[in-house]
Amino acid sequence: MKVDLFYLTPNPYGGWVTYTSHLMDALEAVGVEASLFKVRPKSEKKTRDYGYGKRYRNISMEEALSRNNPRLILAGAKQFKEETKILYDAGASIVVHDPTELKNLPELDYKRCVVIRKIGARSLPGATFIRHPYSPFPMKDIDYAAKQGAVSTSRIDFDKHTDILLDANRLLKDPINIRGFENRLYTRFKIVPNYPEWEQSKAHYPREENFAFNLMKEYLFSVDMTQIVGDGGGTQYTTLEAWNAGCIPIIHEEWILDKPDDMKPGQNCFVVNGPEDLVDVLEEAYDIQKLDSMRITGQNALKKHSPKVIGQQYKEFLTSCT
Numbered sequence: 223m224k225v226d227l228f229y230l231t232p233n234p235y236g237g238w239v240t241y242t243s244h245l246m247d248a249l250e251a252v253g254v255e256a257s258l259f260k261v262r263p264k265s266e267k268k269t270r271d272y273g274y275g276k277r278y279r280n281i282s283m284e285e286a287l288s289r290n291n292p293r294l295i296l297a298g299a300k301q302f303k304e305e306t307k308i309l310y311d312a313g314a315s316i317v318v319h320d321p322t323e324l325k326n327l328p329e330l331d332y333k334r335c336v337v338i339r340k341i342g343a344r345s346l347p348g349a350t351f352i353r354h355p356y357s358p359f360p361m362k363d364i365d366y367a368a369k370q371g372a373v374s375t376s377r378i379d380f381d382k383h384t385d386i387l388l389d390a391n392r393l394l395k396d397p398i399n400i401r402g403f404e405n406r407l408y409t410r411f412k413i414v415p416n417y418p419e420w421e422q423s424k425a426h427y428p429r430e431e432n433f434a435f436n437l438m439k440e441y442l443f444s445v446d447m448t449q450i451v452g453d454g455g456g457t458q459y460t461t462l463e464a465w466n467a468g469c470i471p472i473i474h475e476e477w478i479l480d481k482p483d484d485m486k487p488g489q490n491c492f493v494v495n496g497p498e499d500l501v502d503v504l505e506e507a508y509d510i511q512k513l514d515s516m517r518i519t520g521q522n523a524l525k526k527h528s529p530k531v532i533g534q535q536y537k538e539f540l541t542s543c544t
Contacts, residue, residue: 454476
């Protein structure tokens, strides 16, 4: 089976990019030949570096529509609203990562939609729920006894509420290591005026498939304060990378919704409600057996996201849409 994947967003970092890389691995694991494209005014013959060891090719809309393979739109940003509609109306399926994207998307036939968390079915009833694909990295060289402190590898942005981490850092003896792609609009207007200690453009890291994982291997906790209206409950890539690296995720309590999903407080993550609560969790003296149990629970949860499991689910979904 062959499939054409379309990345219709200018975003070079974040969950959409990571998702695309892992999805290509998952499709390959089940024998699906996936080609990654970005739609541009003119087609190019050469491929370009996508990051994370993947390649893509720029193609025109005319070429995109002339191809006979099943089409899957991986993300549709507002800058590509027209292109998303054209491809979707021509029969492409689409992945909706969170409900905030719906304002940029055409009217959807939910049978041709994938959601990546269970809560997505509330906004798109009848959509197919498929968890994040994730290709785990080897865990044999992780020194659990040497782990200490906390790191954050999520985007530095409005919905990530990085200000909570910066407030906590003013109280912590061992500050959280804040890394990730920076939305400079957010830091310019929300962070720099209130946190003069913040240095812009110092926190990003390369688009290498194992960079965040290798960074997390050194830390005891991974902190992600994401809050998205109408979303939550399930995993993000910071969660999956943390479980893989033997980190304990710390997430905001607003992420835990009334609909049960993969995130289980006290079992595979800790939840907090603000900077003071975050400080308390980070400075708590934990029983080693408790942390080991949480690591095992998290690492077992990764099996539901394995390439062959997720790849097969996408293969069946794409087959049903053709």
